[in-house]
Amino acid sequence: MKVELLSHTPIPELKRGLPRDFSSNELLPHISFTFAIEGISRACSHQLVRHRIASFSQQSQRYVAVKRLVENAVVPESINEKAPELFREFISQASDTYEKLVELDVSKEDARFVLPNATETNLLVTMDSRELMHFLGLRCCYRAQWEIKAMADEILSKIKPLDPQLFEKAGPYCLQWGYCPEGRFACGRMQEVVSQYREIRP
């Protein structure tokens, strides 16, 4: 996975044009970030695009043929440990079927029905800082799925240096709010999580 910050609102320039006492919270929706997200699974991108106050441009499987699926599939660590061969066999079969369908002149948009969630994808995502804080609140949480958590941690590491004060509390909701909103699903390690994210220095 690779996360690259392509473009963002120049925060110092924006602040210079505003009254000194202007609240940071009110500034958030006016600050926008665009990231290139590369080499994530379709399973991960499905979760990402559920953040609706954002804009996405994702590589299309209707127009772009999926190549080298076996080499490029995203493999979860648990599968790598417990059943790598089983996984590889399935991916290889899916890849063969996909390629045969395309050879038989089935359109890419229909052939893709056999592709697994492990298929790699690339996309651009644009979010304003308010939505980004919500995204980080949910996805930096220890309960978040590993791949989107890794993405959220990468995103956090890119935005924090741009304004350490504004993004001081950027991270999981337990850091932002001082309590865990997960109720009975809480990981029970709030102090550890909060310390970990407090330690991230720009």
Added chain:
Amino acid sequence: MILKFLTSTSHIEAVIATAMLTTTSGAKPSTLFNKLKADPERVKGLVGRIETQHGSILEHNRICWLMEASDSEVLEILLSNRFFMITRLGASSWLLSANLRTVSDFARSISGPFSETLIASLRTFAPNIYDGLKRALR
């Protein structure tokens, strides 16, 4: 109503061109972006075709303005397009921001000085989008 451009996200047209190519090519978006940033002619060619593309690619940016307006003028803007983000700064001063899709949709549906000022401010940082919009609104 007075509108003054404040700032915008960087490389707006290169990002839009990157979004266009990301959907239809196997290339990595960061590679595309770095190439496009250095190739304004290619960006011009791509962005010039924008009317045939999905409007969502115009959303990868944000432009900020300072605005002097009455409460009723602000209400009118928000009722016309809910995607403008407006925050009060003082009695009649506001921070206004929007992406290019919002600006384009607004200008296409409502003509007048506010639309004209919005579009005019695109000239410096998104000249090809500005030309396209001017042509479309003629």
